[in-house]
Amino acid sequence: MAAKKKARRTTHRSSKGTKLYAVRDAKGRIKDIQSYKRAHGADLKRKAKGEKAKKGKATAKPKAKAKAKVKVARAKVAKRRVVKSRVAKSRVAKARAAVRKAVKKAPARVQKRVAAVRAAVKKAPRKARAAVKTAVKKLPPKAQQAVAKAEKQIGAGMQAAKKQATATVKQAETVATKVQESAEKTASTVIGQAKDLFEQASDAVESAVKSVMPGESK
Numbered sequence: 001m002a003a004k005k006k007a008r009r010t011t012h013r014s015s016k017g018t019k020l021y022a023v024r025d026a027k028g029r030i031k032d033i034q035s036y037k038r039a040h041g042a043d044l045k046r047k048a049k050g051e052k053a054k055k056g057k058a059t060a061k062p063k064a065k066a067k068a069k070v071k072v073a074r075a076k077v078a079k080r081r082v083v084k085s086r087v088a089k090s091r092v093a094k095a096r097a098a099v100r101k102a103v104k105k106a107p108a109r110v111q112k113r114v115a116a117v118r119a120a121v122k123k124a125p126r127k128a129r130a131a132v133k134t135a136v137k138k139l140p141p142k143a144q145q146a147v148a149k150a151e152k153q154i155g156a157g158m159q160a161a162k163k164q165a166t167a168t169v170k171q172a173e174t175v176a177t178k179v180q181e182s183a184e185k186t187a188s189t190v191i192g193q194a195k196d197l198f199e200q201a202s203d204a205v206e207s208a209v210k211s212v213m214p215g216e217s218k
Contacts, residue, residue, distance in 0.1 A: 009022060009023050021039045
């Protein structure tokens, strides 16, 4: 069978000179008149089946390549994350081990520090005296004389305070002995008075009994 004839277009000019399309059917009869500019623009926008297929294949390759690149990039990122997590885990493990060692060694270190502090406290007066001596040596001569005078005055004051303290102690001891002696004396006198009173009371009781008993009255 013979193929069907397709409709075709022919170009024409209007009275003003603009280009036109005359759309004709298979028999050549005019079906529609279109402006050339508008019809040509529509034609450019439309694409044939062959062009679509070719373009689809051409565009498919870049998409596949882009997808492959994305997959590779994602795989690299995943590997980096895995490596970072492993490094972080190893660092955490090392830190934990270091903390455990420090905790084990802590008592010994604390004892050493305490011993060092005690030794420093014991040596402090000596160091202070030595520092004072060196500082006095560095002073000018007038200042050294003033310091020597002050030290003498302080020593004299300390000796006087010691003497006063010993004297007050002796006074307190003498006062205590005197108080003890007076207390003993008063206690002995009180005891004698009590004995006398007891004897007087016993005599009075005997006389009262004799007066009451019959047959013994004088």
